[in-house]
Amino acid sequence: MAPWPEVEKPETNNYIGDSSKQNQNMAGKEGENHKGNVASLGNKGEIQPAFSTIALIDEPRPEEEDPWALPELQDTGVKWSELDRKGKIIRVLYGIGKFIMLLGLLYMFVCSLDVLSSGFQLVGGKAAGDIFKDDSVLSNPVAGLVIGVLVTVMVQSSSTSSSIIVSMVSSTLLTVRAAIPIIMGANIGTSVTNTIVALMQAGDRNEFRRAFAGATIHDFFNWLAVFALLPIEVISGYLYHLTNVIVESFRLESGEDAPELLKVITDPFTKLIIELDKSVINAIATNDESAKNKSLVKIWCVTETNVTLQNVTVPSPENCTSTDFCWSEENTTWTLQNVTETDYISKCQHIFVNSDLPDLGIGLILLALSLLVLCSCLIMIVKLLNSVLKGQVASVIKKTINTDFPFPFTWLAGYLAMLAGAGMTFIVQSSSVFTSAITPLVGIGVISIERSYPLTLGANIGTTTTAILAALASPGSTLKYSLQIALCHFFFNVSGIILFYPIPLTRLPIRMSKTLGNITAQYRWFSIFYLLVCFFLLPLFVFGLSLAGWPVLLGVCLPLFALFIAAVVINIMQKRRPHSLPEKLQNWDFLPVWMHSLEPWDNIIMASLAFCGKHCCGFCKCCKVNAEQEGAKDKQLKTTEVYENTMAMADEERGGRRAPAAASVDKTGTNNTAL
Numbered sequence: 001m002a003p004w005p006e007v008e009k010p011e012t013n014n015y016i017g018d019s020s021k022q023n024q025n026m027a028g029k030e031g032e033n034h035k036g037n038v039a040s041l042g043n044k045g046e047i048q049p050a051f052s053t054i055a056l057i058d059e060p061r062p063e064e065e066d067p068w069a070l071p072e073l074q075d076t077g078v079k080w081s082e083l084d085r086k087g088k089i090i091r092v093l094y095g096i097g098k099f100i101m102l103l104g105l106l107y108m109f110v111c112s113l114d115v116l117s118s119g120f121q122l123v124g125g126k127a128a129g130d131i132f133k134d135d136s137v138l139s140n141p142v143a144g145l146v147i148g149v150l151v152t153v154m155v156q157s158s159s160t161s162s163s164i165i166v167s168m169v170s171s172t173l174l175t176v177r178a179a180i181p182i183i184m185g186a187n188i189g190t191s192v193t194n195t196i197v198a199l200m201q202a203g204d205r206n207e208f209r210r211a212f213a214g215a216t217i218h219d220f221f222n223w224l225a226v227f228a229l230l231p232i233e234v235i236s237g238y239l240y241h242l243t244n245v246i247v248e249s250f251r252l253e254s255g256e257d258a259p260e261l262l263k264v265i266t267d268p269f270t271k272l273i274i275e276l277d278k279s280v281i282n283a284i285a286t287n288d289e290s291a292k293n294k295s296l297v298k299i300w301c302v303t304e305t306n307v308t309l310q311n312v313t314v315p316s317p318e319n320c321t322s323t324d325f326c327w328s329e330e331n332t333t334w335t336l337q338n339v340t341e342t343d344y345i346s347k348c349q350h351i352f353v354n355s356d357l358p359d360l361g362i363g364l365i366l367l368a369l370s371l372l373v374l375c376s377c378l379i380m381i382v383k384l385l386n387s388v389l390k391g392q393v394a395s396v397i398k399k400t401i402n403t404d405f406p407f408p409f410t411w412l413a414g415y416l417a418m419l420a421g422a423g424m425t426f427i428v429q430s431s432s433v434f435t436s437a438i439t440p441l442v443g444i445g446v447i448s449i450e451r452s453y454p455l456t457l458g459a460n461i462g463t464t465t466t467a468i469l470a471a472l473a474s475p476g477s478t479l480k481y482s483l484q485i486a487l488c489h490f491f492f493n494v495s496g497i498i499l500f501y502p503i504p505l506t507r508l509p510i511r512m513s514k515t516l517g518n519i520t521a522q523y524r525w526f527s528i529f530y531l532l533v534c535f536f537l538l539p540l541f542v543f544g545l546s547l548a549g550w551p552v553l554l555g556v557c558l559p560l561f562a563l564f565i566a567a568v569v570i571n572i573m574q575k576r577r578p579h580s581l582p583e584k585l586q587n588w589d590f591l592p593v594w595m596h597s598l599e600p601w602d603n604i605i606m607a608s609l610a611f612c613g614k615h616c617c618g619f620c621k622c623c624k625v626n627a628e629q630e631g632a633k634d635k636q637l638k639t640t641e642v643y644e645n646t647m648a649m650a651d652e653e654r655g656g657r658r659a660p661a662a663a664s665v666d667k668t669g670t671n672n673t674a675l
Contacts, residue, residue, distance in 0.1 A: 067206055067521070068449065068514065095388075102384050107265070109377040110433055113193065114270045116370040117156035121276055122296055122363030124154030126284055138174060141181040141234050142553060143546035145226065146539035148185020153535050156432075158190040160278060162467060166485055167282040170478040176485065177240045180233060183489050184226050185539075187460070191218040192535045193432040194439050199528070200378045201443045205521050207382075211443030212527055213517030214452045218435055219534065220509035221457065225496030239495075243487040247480055263429070274366060275301065275348050296359050301348040310339045382440045402448045414454040414501070421458025422465065431463035453510055457497050464490035523602050 083091065138144050152161045165182055168174040198215035202208045233239050275298040283291035311334050320326030320335040327334050347353050352362050401417075404410045425434045435456055441447045447455070467489060471482040500506050520527040545553045570585055578586045588596035 067209055067518070098384060098388055102381065102388070105377050105381050105384065106437070107269075108373060109381065109437070110428070111266050111269050112370045112373040112377060113430075113433055113436065114266055115273055115366055116193075116374065117160075118270075118274045118276055119363045119366030119370055120154055120156040121160065121278070121281070122274075122359045122366065126281070126292070126296070126359070127154065138182070139178055140546050140550070140553075141178075141230060142557075143543060144178060144181035145185040145230060146542045146546070148182035148187075149189045149535065149539045150185075150543065151182075152186040152189025153192050155281075156193060158186040158431075158463065159467065159470070160281070161186040161189070162482075162485065162489070163278070164282055164285050166471075166478055166482040168285055169481040169485065173286060176244075176481060176488075177237060179485055180239055180488050180492075181230060183485060184230060184492060187489065187492065188219070188222040188226060189535065190432055190463075191215075191222055191435070192531070194218060194435040195531055195535075197374070197378060197436040197439050198443070199531075200375050201382065201440065202524050202527070207443040207445075208524065208527075209517040209521035210445065210449065211439055212520045213449055213513040214442030214447070215435070215439050216516055216530075217449065217453055217509045217513040218456045218459075220512045221453075221460075221496060221500060223534075224500060224508060225492070228499055229492060229495055239488045239491055242491060243484045246487060247484045271348070272350055274350050274352055274362070297352055297355075297362060298348055298350075299353055300344045300346070302346040304343045304345060306341050306343065307338050308341065309336055311335075312337045312339070378440060382444060385440065385444055385446070401446065402451050414451075417451055417454040418458035418461070418497075421455035422462035423458075425459040425462025426465055429463075429466050431459040434459045434462070449510060449514060453507065454501070457493075457501060460493040461490070461497075464493055519598070523598050525602070525605050526598065 138147065148161060151164070152158050155161065162183065165174065165179045165186075169176055169179055194215045195212075195218075198208070198211040201211040276296050277294070277298045278296075280291050280294050280296050283294075314320060314333050314335050317326055317328070317333055320333070325336040355362065357365075404413045421434065425431050428434055438447060438452060438455060442449065442452050464486065467486040468483065471479070471486040500508060516530065520530070542553070542557065545556055570581065573581055574586060584590055594600045
C-alpha cells in the first residue's frame with residue numbers, strides 16, 4: 001500500500017534519486033505537518049520512502065477463501081506413469097497395507113465405542129435406574145424428555161434406554177403415552193457420541209470447523225424435532241394413536257432374535273475386556289430392592305436354572321399352596337412348592353471377573369482406557385485417510401458422494417444418501433457408530449456438510465428399524481409394548497424429516513451447525529461449553545425445576561424461552577432489516593461487552609490456561625507452544641509483506657505496542673452477537 005493514498009493526477013515521479021527535492025515537493029502537496037515529518041527523516045539520514053512510478057488505482061480486493069469449501073487433497077507423490085515396475089509393486093503393497101491398517105483401526109474404533117458405553121453404564125447405570133423409578137416425575141412430558149437425554153448420555157446407548165422403558169411399560173409402571181417423551185430424549189442423548197468424537201480434530205482450525213458442524217447437525221435436528229413435535233404429541237397424542245392402530249391391526253407373535261451383524265465381529269474382543277449384566281438396571285428401574293446391591297459386572301456367563309418340587313416350611317396353613325399338600329408336624333407347617341435353583345457352571349473370561357473393585361472404579365478405568373484408544377484411533381484414521389485420499393482417488397470419492405443429479409432430478413441425491421445412511425446404520429446396528437465414522441470424513445473434506453445432513457437423517461431411520469426388529473424378537477409378554485415404542489421412535493424421526501428436509505428453506509440444522517462451527521473454530525473452548533450445557537447442565541436444570549412442579553417449571557422456563565426467541569429474532573433483523581428496529585436495538589452495544597461477545601470470556605480462559613501452563617505441572621505446554629508458533633507465523637508474514645513505504649512496518653509495530661487496548665476493542669466488535 002502506498003504511503004499517501006490521495007494523488008491528484010497520475011504522473012511520473014522524477015525525484016527517486018534526489019531526496020531533498022522529493023521531500024520538498026511532497027511536503028508542499030501534503031501540508032505543514034507532513035512536511036516536518038519528512039524533513040526530520042531526511043535530516044536524520046534515515047532510509048527514505050520509495051515511491052511507485054505507477055499511478056495509484058483502486059485495486060479489487062482478493063476474494064476471501066470460503067472456510068466451508070471442500071479442500072483439494074492434492075497428490076504430492078510421484079505419478080503412477082512415472083514409476084517403474086518395482087515402484088508400482090511397492091505402491092500397490094503400500095496401498096494394501098494402508099487398507100488393512102484402516103480396517104484394523106476402524107475395528108478398534110468401534111470396539112472402543114462399545115467399551116466406552118460399558119464404562120458409562122458402570123459409572124451411571126444404577127443412577128439411571130433410580131431416575132426411572134420416580135413415576136410421578138415421568139408423567140410430566142418435559143421431565144420425561146430431559147430424563148431420556150440424561151439417561152442415554154449416562155449409559156451411552158439409546159437401545160439400553162429403550163429396553164429399560166419397555167421393561168417399565170410391560171410391568172405397568174409406565175404407560176406408553178408417558179414413555180414417548182422419554183424416547184424423544186433418548187434420540188437426543190445418543191448424538192453426544194459423535195460430538196465427543198469431533199473434539200479429537202481440534203488441532204486444525206478448518207478441520208475442526210467442518211467436523212464439529214458435521215457432528216452437531218445431528219444435535220440440532222433432534223432438538224428442533226423435539227421442540228416442534230413434543231407439544232403436538234402432548235396435545236393430540238398422534239404418535240400414540242397411530243402406533244396403537246398399527247399394533248392392534250396385526251396378529252403379533254414372538255419371533256427369532258434380531259440379527260446382530262456387527263456384534264458378531266466385535267463381541268469376541270470386547271467380551272475379553274468387560275461383560276455387563278444389564279438386567280440389574282432394569283430391575284432397579286422396576287423397583288426391585290434386591291438389585292441395588294448387585295454388581296453390573298457379569299461374573300458367571302454359563303448358568304443353568306432348575307425348578308424342583310420340594311418340601312418347605314410356611315408360617316401357617318393359610319400360606320400353603322394347596323390344602324392337599326399341607327401338613328403339620330409338631331409346631332411346623334409343611335407344604336410343597338416349586339423351588340428355582342441356579343447352578344453356576346463357568347465364569348466369564350473378561351479381565352475384571354475376579355476384581356474386587358467397585359463398579360465405579362471399574363467404570364472410570366474403562367472410560368479412561370476407551371477414550372485413550374478412541375482418540376488414538378481417530379487421529380490415526382484421519383492421518384491415514386489424508387494420505388490415501390489424494391489426487392484422483394479423492395476427486396472420484398468426492399464426486400460420487402457430493403455430486404447431485406442433473407436437473408430436474410437434483411432432489412433425488414439427498415434421498416439416496418438418506419437411504420445409504422439407513423442401510424449402513426442397519427448393518428452396524430448403531431447410529432452412534434455410523435455418525436462417529438463419518439465425522440472425520442467431514443472434517444478432512446471428503447463429505448460436505450450438505451451431504452452429511454441426509455446421511456445423518458438416514459442413520460436416525462436405520463437405528464429405529466433395528467429397534468423394530470429387536471422388538472419383534474421380544475417375548476410375548478413385552479412384544480406389544482416394545483413394538484409400539486419402537487414404532488413411536490420410527491414415526492418421530494420420519495415426522496422430523498418431513499418438517500426439516502424436503503424444502504431447502506426448512507433445512508435449519510445446516511445453517512445452525514455452520515454458525516456453531518464458525519464460533520468453535522474461533523473459540524475452541526466453546527465446544528466443551530456447548531457439550532456440557534446441551535447434554536448435562538440444561539437437562540439437569542430442567543429436571544430440577546420439574547421436581548418442583550408445573551407452576552415453578554412454567555414460571556421459570558417460559559420467560560427464559562421468550563427471551564431467547566426475542567434475542568434470535570432481533571439478531572436476524574439486525575442482519576437483514578436493521579432500519580426496521582429502534583435505533584437502540586440496531587446493535588447490542590448498549591449491553592456490557594461480556595453479554596454480546598465471547599472475546600472477554602476468551603481472554604479470561606486463555607489467561608487461565610497461560611497461568612496454568614506457567615505455574616502448574618506443564619500439561620498446558622502444548623497451548624503455549626501453539627501460541628508461540630502462531631505468533632512466529634504472523635511475524636514472518638508481516639516481515640515478508642511488501643511495503644511501498646519502508647518505515648510503515650516500524651510505525652505499525654510501534655503503534656501496535658502503544659495501543660493494545662484499541663486493538664482489543666476492534667477485535668471485540670467483530671463478534672457482536674448476543675449470547
